[in-house]
Amino acid sequence: MDMTKRIEDLTVELTNVLGVVGTPEENNVVQLVHDKFMEMDYFKENPENVKFVDVIEDPVGRKSLMATINGKKGNDKKTLVFIGHTDTVGISDYGELKEFATKPYELTQKLNEVTISPEAKEDLDSGNYLFGRGIFDMKFGVATLMVMMEEFSKNVDELEGNLIFAAVCDEEGNSGGMLSVVPELVKLKKEKGYDYLAVVDTDYSAPRYVGDETRYIYVGTVGKLMPSFYITGKETHVGEPYKGLDPNQIASEITREFNLNMDYCDNADGEVSLPPITLRQQDLKTEYSVQIARYAYLYFNYATHNSTPDQVMRKMKDGATKAFQNVVDSLNREYEEYAKQSSYPFERLPWEPRVMSYDELLEKVRAERGEELDRRIEKLSTELLEDPDVDERIFALKMVEMVHGMWSDKDPVVIGYFSPPYYPHIFVKGEEEREKKLMAAVDKAIANAGDQYKIVNKKFYPYISDLSYAAAPREEKAVESLKVNMPGFGVKYKLPLDEMQELSLPVVNIGPFGKDAHKFTERLEKGYSFGVLPQILLDTVSELMK
Numbered sequence: 001m002d003m004t005k006r007i008e009d010l011t012v013e014l015t016n017v018l019g020v021v022g023t024p025e026e027n028n029v030v031q032l033v034h035d036k037f038m039e040m041d042y043f044k045e046n047p048e049n050v051k052f053v054d055v056i057e058d059p060v061g062r063k064s065l066m067a068t069i070n071g072k073k074g075n076d077k078k079t080l081v082f083i084g085h086t087d088t089v090g091i092s093d094y095g096e097l098k099e100f101a102t103k104p105y106e107l108t109q110k111l112n113e114v115t116i117s118p119e120a121k122e123d124l125d126s127g128n129y130l131f132g133r134g135i136f137d138m139k140f141g142v143a144t145l146m147v148m149m150e151e152f153s154k155n156v157d158e159l160e161g162n163l164i165f166a167a168v169c170d171e172e173g174n175s176g177g178m179l180s181v182v183p184e185l186v187k188l189k190k191e192k193g194y195d196y197l198a199v200v201d202t203d204y205s206a207p208r209y210v211g212d213e214t215r216y217i218y219v220g221t222v223g224k225l226m227p228s229f230y231i232t233g234k235e236t237h238v239g240e241p242y243k244g245l246d247p248n249q250i251a252s253e254i255t256r257e258f259n260l261n262m263d264y265c266d267n268a269d270g271e272v273s274l275p276p277i278t279l280r281q282q283d284l285k286t287e288y289s290v291q292i293a294r295y296a297y298l299y300f301n302y303a304t305h306n307s308t309p310d311q312v313m314r315k316m317k318d319g320a321t322k323a324f325q326n327v328v329d330s331l332n333r334e335y336e337e338y339a340k341q342s343s344y345p346f347e348r349l350p351w352e353p354r355v356m357s358y359d360e361l362l363e364k365v366r367a368e369r370g371e372e373l374d375r376r377i378e379k380l381s382t383e384l385l386e387d388p389d390v391d392e393r394i395f396a397l398k399m400v401e402m403v404h405g406m407w408s409d410k411d412p413v414v415i416g417y418f419s420p421p422y423y424p425h426i427f428v429k430g431e432e433e434r435e436k437k438l439m440a441a442v443d444k445a446i447a448n449a450g451d452q453y454k455i456v457n458k459k460f461y462p463y464i465s466d467l468s469y470a471a472a473p474r475e476e477k478a479v480e481s482l483k484v485n486m487p488g489f490g491v492k493y494k495l496p497l498d499e500m501q502e503l504s505l506p507v508v509n510i511g512p513f514g515k516d517a518h519k520f521t522e523r524l525e526k527g528y529s530f531g532v533l534p535q536i537l538l539d540t541v542s543e544l545m546k
């Protein structure tokens with residue numbers, strides 16, 4: 001089955017349609033996917049099997065698409081789910097080449113006229129790469145799944161089971177597409193009795209280090225949390241610095257404690273997660289004056305392979321306590337030296353490290369203010385929901401600010417909480433029958449691929465993706481810790497946790513090889529991507545469905 005030319009043509013056609021995340025133009029790509037499916041004979045005969053899925057409460061009215069093929073042989077309940085995202089990041093990084101950003105053939109020529117990295121130039125000159133926004137992340141993957149669906153649709157009499165393809169929007173943003181599709185999958189499971197086997201994604205796969213030529217397939221995916229800290233210091237005039245406590249110093253020490261610290265990495269089956277890294281750190285002082293800041297906050301990207309939210313919260317509190325103590329010790333050392341050189345008497349500063357979770361803060365404020373706390377939270381939520389400029393992270397911050405402001409205790413403290421979003425990790429251990437079948441199918445497909453390329457099967461797709469929403473932790477404490485420590489959960493930020501737990505599916509990413517996703521030198525390698533990967537995908541699907 002030679003699908004190379006069809007996949008390339010469709011990849012380029014999809015790339016030609018710009019659908020930047022967060023814009024109504026995302027629907028243009030989804031509409032093209034819809035139109036392509038409706039050209040296929042199977043869907044002409046079964047138009048009800050193609051449907052749009054609206055993103056829940058979306059201000060720009062975006063849609064995803066679901067297409068279903070129902071096999072007619074043997075077990076008609078077993079069902080495999082494909083997902084692929086149709087949106088891309090923006091094109092401002094292309095500068096004067098923006099008009100060519102979505103035209104792979106033209107862009108590949110135009111890049112000869114500008115300065116690019118030596119590695120990108122080498123790949124450009126090789127002729128073995130196609131450049132363009134989204135061609136790698138992930139229009140190729142969507143095209144490949146569509147061609148795969150078409151192939152299976154031609155012979156439904158020999159297809160045992162069902163195939164569902166979800167072309168989802170908003171993956172590069174807040175995953176609104178996938179989060180809307182998950183309840184639809186659960187609905188189909190209940191209505192049709194579908195027995196889901198796994199979720200297959202075809203998102204990009206890149207070298208893991210300079211010079212890495214390995215092609216990776218990932219059975220499982222990384223998770224993500226956003227540990228956040230709201231810090232209350234003690235204000236003072238800069239002329240009396242030791243009478244105050246600078247929240248920026250505490251924030252900096254928390255950053256030093258967590259940032260790229262391997263102690264906070266998960267190691268599962270010999271695969272280590274990326275260490276935490278700061279995504280934001282700032283104080284909350286709104287004006288210039290010679291008074292030091294009173295408040296600061298920061299949050300981290302925190303990758304997980306096996307740590308659950310409750311476990312991460314414990315690590316957050318321990319790490320922040322250590323950082324706070326380091327600040328107190330440092331301040332006392334410096335103050336003692338200052339007093340010595342100034343011939344002043346030294347008296348140890350009054351600060352003591354205090355760290356608590358948002359849930360613990362709520363308990364303390366509720367003990368003092370009772371039902372007033374809930375009324376104030378509801379009032380602020382209503383106000384913030386009406387402001388389109390307040391995103392999920394600012395919503396969470398404003399909630400912590402308000403709740404802390406109601407507390408009678410005004411001494412320095414660090415409040416640990418979670419900012420949205422949350423992506424559960426999926427660790428496919430091979431303990432359940434579905435996991436065993438998926439792992440065996442992937443291993444067999446890799447073995448059949450020959451030795452032209454080094455192809456390695458790993459446990460965790462390292463780039464955050466919609467695969468995470470195929471499952472959720474079942475441990476009650478884990479999920480509860482997330483809910484109670486994420487301000488705005490269920491109000492501003494909604495996650496179908498019950499449906500995710502209902503699915504609880506193993507996942508695999510079988511993606512193309514390329515480089516520089518989210519850079520203007522984003523490119524897709526043609527040899528493996530068009531020539532080998534589609535067969536690996538086909539073999540995996542065939543093995544799972546037989």
